[in-house]
Amino acid sequence: MGSRFVLVLHSHLPYVLGKGRWPFGEEWLHEVVLETYLPLLEGLECLAHDDIPAPIAIGLTPILMEQLKSPDFVTKFRTWTDAKRAALEEDVSRLPDTPEVRELNIFYRDELERRRSQFDALGGDVVGAFASLQERGRLEVMTSCATHGYMPLFGNDESRRLQIRTGAAAYQHWMGRRPNGFWLPECGYIPGVERLLAEEGLRYFIADAAAFDTGPGQEYNNGHIPVATSAEAPWKPWDIGAGVAVFLRNPATSQRVWSRDLGYPGDGVYREFHKRCEGSGWQYWRITSKQTDLGSKELYRPAEARARTREDAADFASLLRDMATAHEQAVGDPGVIVTAYDTELFGHWWYEGPTWIVDMLRSLADQASVTATAPMDILNSRILPPGKLRESSWGAGGGHNNWMNPETAWIWDNIHDDQRHFIDLLPQLHGQTGDMLLREILLEESSDWSFLITTGQARTYGTSRFLEHHRKVRALFAAVDGTGQLPASQTELDDPVFKYVHLNDVRRA
Structure with missing residues (x-):
């Protein structure tokens, strides 16, 4: 052969x-x-x-x-x-x-x-x-x-x-x-x-x-x-x-x-x-x-x-x-x-x-x-x-500089904070709130936002898109920390992706 x-x-x-x-x-x-x-x-x-x-x-x-x-x-x-x-x-x-x-x-x-x-x-x-x-x-x-x-x-x-x-x-x-x-x-x-x-x-x-x-x-x-x-x-x-x-x-x-x-x-x-x-x-x-x-x-x-x-x-x-x-x-x-x-x-x-x-x-x-x-x-x-x-x-050089550098370090600081908070909240997250938070934190984590900033191809767009999803994550955190449930007005925060995926199904057993 x-x-x-x-x-x-x-x-x-x-x-x-x-x-x-x-x-x-x-x-x-x-x-x-x-x-x-x-x-x-x-x-x-x-x-x-x-x-x-x-x-x-x-x-x-x-x-x-x-x-x-x-x-x-x-x-x-x-x-x-x-x-x-x-x-x-x-x-x-x-x-x-x-x-x-x-x-x-x-x-x-x-x-x-x-x-x-x-x-x-x-x-x-x-x-x-x-x-x-x-x-x-x-x-x-x-x-x-x-x-x-x-x-x-x-x-x-x-x-x-x-x-x-x-x-x-x-x-x-x-x-x-x-x-x-x-x-x-x-x-x-x-x-x-x-x-x-x-x-x-x-x-x-x-x-x-x-x-x-x-x-x-x-x-x-x-x-x-x-x-x-x-x-x-x-x-x-x-x-x-x-x-x-x-x-x-x-x-x-x-x-x-x-x-x-x-x-x-x-x-x-x-x-x-x-x-x-x-x-x-x-x-x-x-x-x-x-x-x-x-x-x-x-x-x-x-x-x-x-x-x-x-x-x-x-x-x-x-x-x-x-x-x-x-x-x-x-x-x-x-x-x-x-x-x-x-x-x-x-x-x-x-x-x-x-x-x-x-x-x-x-x-x-x-x-x-x-x-x-x-x-x-x-x-x-x-x-x-x-x-x-x-x-x-x-x-x-096989490294991480395309995504982590002086221009994008603030993005990763925010991602790490949100990841820690999300993991801490996991035991109490269920239903619609948990599913929405999962979707938004996944979107916040996209490698594209930092890459667009680093290359200068679409720096403003990459920045605004990261901030959009980051702010949605923080708003959902506030809803959970403050009331334990999602106010009706917060449904506008939701992006229509992965609607069939539920946090209870993908979190670690």
Whole structure:
């Protein structure tokens, strides 16, 4: 048997439904559905139709599923696409009247109509479409923390447990089965979290290769952990305890897509993300070159981009074959190559990305040396060696600075205070009050608020969203501390997510 290839996609957006529109808010959700999730679903269905063996793993965070399953989202997405259609029609008068521009405008109109028809054919149920592919064995859907909370910085295990348990409960509610895989938000690992995952029957998660502890051999479960170099570690999954495995991202494959200088998305023929038509937001230009300023970008040519996508997909499949061959020659054993990306990179940021994924999986299926495989198929077919991870994340230097720094320390001070108070109150929390507090403290803990502040992408929005949920938590605390029950006026504090999850069901027994 040859080497195995595991493609993992992580899909996440914070809770933005009903929380602003543009430039920050619901527009994010609408764009990634149109540009990423629908094209990806279309491509995966094409692979299924052609009986191409190409299973992948895709994570859908619970808070993302909550929004996608909301009838409010379905209605708003249809309204938004109607507005995008009207804006395309108006672009005819905004842009130069040339055959190339008219042809590109028609290209976008046709694509928008296809996506809208696809959405309507699904009944607006994007999550259900992924669930259907899973039921047919075409992919594995992973879960995550309820609201993408960054667990290494949490103040206690019970707060971590509530994020994990709520995430597992949401998955079962929408997918109709228990999850096997778990995406640690921001790849944030802290020793011992595997015990919490095991409590929910979770079997594996993904981590950066740099998280693997390559120190001296250690005793572990009456066995000995072998020393593995950082180059060797990503080539196999590891048992890190409690019956939980870790798959490590392979740095070489990640670089080929993520790298600003070496990655495929930076090719000049691909569509430019940052230049948009004023008034409509549609993107009519190509990257041209990394040195070309926005004002000098050339017009996008879909046919040229399509041809390059096939070339880059074949190149990536060739890279996997070469890596697998070199590894097997060096160690005498086929390995596992894991590559993991944010799903939204494909389509939203890299317009041609979903097509590249499908082309790459087709190219890989044409040869026998490397086989696309789902994580559980690997775990069910081998005995894993014991390993150990160090506290880590995908952030700069593997640390926590992307979320905890001088600009965001106040957020964590408040989160820790609220977590302590919540845990102290747990024995007396029941019914509606307890459920509301659970929802709001989970939303307060989202990693996105501190990340948006740190990167400066949406500092004001990140600050206001954290404060919104923090103030709701404090108001609910006051209601509990003052009267022991929720005043009728306080029901306006409640956000309509995880309504089927009850504190009594997820608190520690």
